[in-house]
Amino acid sequence: MTAATFELRGLTAAVPGETGAVRLVEEVSLSVSAGETLAVVGESGSGKTVTFTSALGLLPKPGRVIEGQALYNGTDLLSLAPESLRRVRGAQIGMVFQDPLTGLNPVFRVGDQIAEVLRAHLSIGRREARERAVQLLARVQIPDPARRVHDYPHQFSGGMRQRVLIAMAIALGPRVLIADEPTTALDVTVQAQILDLLSELREEEGMAMVLITHDLGVVARQADRIAVMYSGRVVETGRVDEVFRAPRHPYTISLFRSIPDLDAPAGTMLAPIAGAPPDPQRRPSGCAFAPRCFAAREADGCMSRRPLLTDEGHAVACHRQGMLEQAA
Amino acid sequence: MLFYVARCAAQLAVALVGIVTVAFFLMRAIPGDPAIYMLGDYATTESLAALRARLGLDLPVWQQYGMFLASAARGDLGASVVTGQSALAEIWSAVPPSAELAVAGMAIAIAFGVPLGIVAAVRQGTFVDVAVMALALGGISFPVFWLGLVAILVLSHDMGLFPALGATSEPGLWPAIHHLALPALVLGLSVAAYIARLTRSAMLEVLGQDHIRVARAMGVPERRIVWHLALRNAAIPILAVIGVTFAWSLGNAILVEAVFSRPGLGSTILKAILARDYQLVQAGVLVLAAAVVLLNTLLDLVYGAIDPRLRKA
Ligand SMILES: Nc1ncnc2c1ncn2[C@@H]1O[C@H](COP(=O)(O)OP(=O)(O)OP(=O)(O)O)[C@@H](O)[C@H]1O
Ligand code: SF4
Ligand SMILES: [Mg+2]
Numbered sequence: 001m002t003a004a005t006f007e008l009r010g011l012t013a014a015v016p017g018e019t020g021a022v023r024l025v026e027e028v029s030l031s032v033s034a035g036e037t038l039a040v041v042g043e044s045g046s047g048k049t050v051t052f053t054s055a056l057g058l059l060p061k062p063g064r065v066i067e068g069q070a071l072y073n074g075t076d077l078l079s080l081a082p083e084s085l086r087r088v089r090g091a092q093i094g095m096v097f098q099d100p101l102t103g104l105n106p107v108f109r110v111g112d113q114i115a116e117v118l119r120a121h122l123s124i125g126r127r128e129a130r131e132r133a134v135q136l137l138a139r140v141q142i143p144d145p146a147r148r149v150h151d152y153p154h155q156f157s158g159g160m161r162q163r164v165l166i167a168m169a170i171a172l173g174p175r176v177l178i179a180d181e182p183t184t185a186l187d188v189t190v191q192a193q194i195l196d197l198l199s200e201l202r203e204e205e206g207m208a209m210v211l212i213t214h215d216l217g218v219v220a221r222q223a224d225r226i227a228v229m230y231s232g233r234v235v236e237t238g239r240v241d242e243v244f245r246a247p248r249h250p251y252t253i254s255l256f257r258s259i260p261d262l263d264a265p266a267g268t269m270l271a272p273i274a275g276a277p278p279d280p281q282r283r284p285s286g287c288a289f290a291p292r293c294f295a296a297r298e299a300d301g302c303m304s305r306r307p308l309l310t311d312e313g314h315a316v317a318c319h320r321q322g323m324l325e326q327a328a
Numbered sequence: 329m330l331f332y333v334a335r336c337a338a339q340l341a342v343a344l345v346g347i348v349t350v351a352f353f354l355m356r357a358i359p360g361d362p363a364i365y366m367l368g369d370y371a372t373t374e375s376l377a378a379l380r381a382r383l384g385l386d387l388p389v390w391q392q393y394g395m396f397l398a399s400a401a402r403g404d405l406g407a408s409v410v411t412g413q414s415a416l417a418e419i420w421s422a423v424p425p426s427a428e429l430a431v432a433g434m435a436i437a438i439a440f441g442v443p444l445g446i447v448a449a450v451r452q453g454t455f456v457d458v459a460v461m462a463l464a465l466g467g468i469s470f471p472v473f474w475l476g477l478v479a480i481l482v483l484s485h486d487m488g489l490f491p492a493l494g495a496t497s498e499p500g501l502w503p504a505i506h507h508l509a510l511p512a513l514v515l516g517l518s519v520a521a522y523i524a525r526l527t528r529s530a531m532l533e534v535l536g537q538d539h540i541r542v543a544r545a546m547g548v549p550e551r552r553i554v555w556h557l558a559l560r561n562a563a564i565p566i567l568a569v570i571g572v573t574f575a576w577s578l579g580n581a582i583l584v585e586a587v588f589s590r591p592g593l594g595s596t597i598l599k600a601i602l603a604r605d606y607q608l609v610q611a612g613v614l615v616l617a618a619a620v621v622l623l624n625t626l627l628d629l630v631y632g633a634i635d636p637r638l639r640k641a
């Protein structure tokens with residue numbers, strides 16, 4: 001196995017709460033290598049965004065990482081001085097966020113915003129930055145880029161704004177691209193275009209990509225590996241084909257119930273499961289999924305002990321996985 | 329953009345007419361007769377009536393108002409009943425010292441208020457933030473004439489840093505600045521307090537927005553994020569509070585002029601009110617109002633330059 005470009009080890013991030021630290025994500029471990037796409041799925045609030053923002057030191061105060069490492073080519077980003085971390089962000093690791101409509105600064109021209117990112121990392125003049133901005137807009141297939149660099153964000157559609165944000169994220173040729181539900185806020189037709197653009201760029205640049213999504217069809221088509229998150233933890237991870245063929249964690253099984261095979265059409269969303277995920281402040285003491293789990297059994301420790309992720313290729317965090325496999 | 333400018337100009341005209349109208353009727357609503365003031369208590373009924381007729385004061389108020397508007401439209405605001413000189417010219421001669429004070433005061437207010445507000449926002453919840461906000465609360469709570477008196481007592485009387493008089497007839501730039509410094513500081517710091525508080529809250533709002541998180545994720549240096557990317561977004565509410573506090577600080581300037589015995593619009597208008605010198609008061613109000621409205625019109629244009637979305641409207 002080649003060394004991972006980007007790897008999280010036991011990442012735990014918390015915010016102060018009334019009764020001590022509230023752990024938003026706990027012991028998250030995952031990795032992604034050059035040329036590979038890792039899909040991260042999970043219900044809303046499962047900690048997908050917090051995982052990656054805290055790995056890049058972007059968790060808003062007073063939130064902070066209390067344990068774990070975020071390794072980029074073997075260097076722990078969380079041990080870096082703020083200035084060194086800043087130089088990695090944007091340059092080595094690009095990130096595209098959930099909501100393109102609010103992601104651009106409304107009072108600056110898009111060309112200037114792209115130039116701002118370039119000039120944050122390179123010592124180039126305004127003119128050169130502006131020229132590169134035009135090239136980047138062309139790169140993300142925005143028509144008439146030489147004219148569009150002068151426009152303001154409100155003159156762009158949602159899909160076009162996401163393209164601009166992608167242009168900013170890839171401006172410095174990062175080795176890792178984290179795309180956090182890049183299409184949720186967009187029209188269905190535009191969603192496909194943006195995802196195609198992302199996978200094209202990933203192939204051309206040989207980047208490692210993390211794709212956070214709710215769309216299992218997209219996972220099936222674009223991802224090599226998958227990590228399923230529930231209540232701040234990774235509960236199952238492995239190669240996409242393995243996990244789709246034989247999901248082992250009851251949560252994953254419930255999610256996949258509606259799609260038995262890899263030929264899931266695009267737009268197949270995670271199946272809703274009865275009940276709601278626990279608030280990070282009031283997680284049950286055993287398995288966080290126990291209240292909603294069809295297989296939960298006290299005798300196996302579901303209500304008292306936290307299941308830990310096994311240490312294999314296709315890893316699962318469940319006390320009963322062996323028994324479930326036998327039953328299947 | 330042209331339409332935007334035209335709309336600003338129209339707003340300016342409407343505001344000015346409204347303000348002189350209010351001033352016109354307000355002056356006539358307060359008791360007192362300029363004729364008696366001019367001729368004295370022992371004037372005969374005939375001579376009073378003759379003077380009233382000459383001044384047009386015997387006509388119905390609405391007719392007086394009509395005549396006033398007609399001549400005002402031609403730029404003629406009448407003559408001061410006390411000195412007989414053109415009211416506008418008399419007011420105009422009192423403008424320079426007041427303008428100096430107001431401009432110096434606002435410059436100090438902005439120079440202190442904006443950076444302090446930004447620093448407080450960036451250091452939200454820290455000692456710096458608490459200290460700045462406590463200072464600002466003090467600046468807002470104490471009346472400006474009290475601040476003025478304390479400033480004179482401490483900085484001028486005890487420490488001898490500045491003269492207690494806010495004006496001088498000595499020639500030269502340095503004596504003028506030296507005398508202006510203390511009144512401008514007193515006027516400016518109370519406004520700075522407002523500006524600091526508003527700047528802080530405007531910056532806090534912007535710094536929590538998505539595009540700032542994007543800029544951080546892209547590795548834009550924090551200094552650049554605060555002083556360039558966020559500040560331009562916060563500029564409109566900050567400029568708006570500058571516009572509002574300008575009107576308010578013109579009012580304060582009258583008090584500051586009194587405390588520091590400075591000549592200016594304050595003492596001129598005050599004397600005119602006591603003398604029921606209608607024309608002079610009207611001219612004074614018009615000049616003050618024009619200053620406020622002009623500044624706000626200018627700010628409206630600046631808003632359009634800052635935020636492209638406002639230009640369309
Ligand atoms: N800054 C914060 N302070 C406190 N709690 C937070 C903060 N950010 C996120 N949370 C909480 O952490 C949990 C995980 O949030 P996160 O945004 O990572 O979810 P997500 O998986 O990205 O969901 P979605 O699919 O809706 O984007 C949620 O319960 C959320 O309320
Ligand atoms: S540990 Fe128990 S409760 Fe949790 S998922 Fe497995 S079977 Fe369900
Ligand atoms: Mg999210």
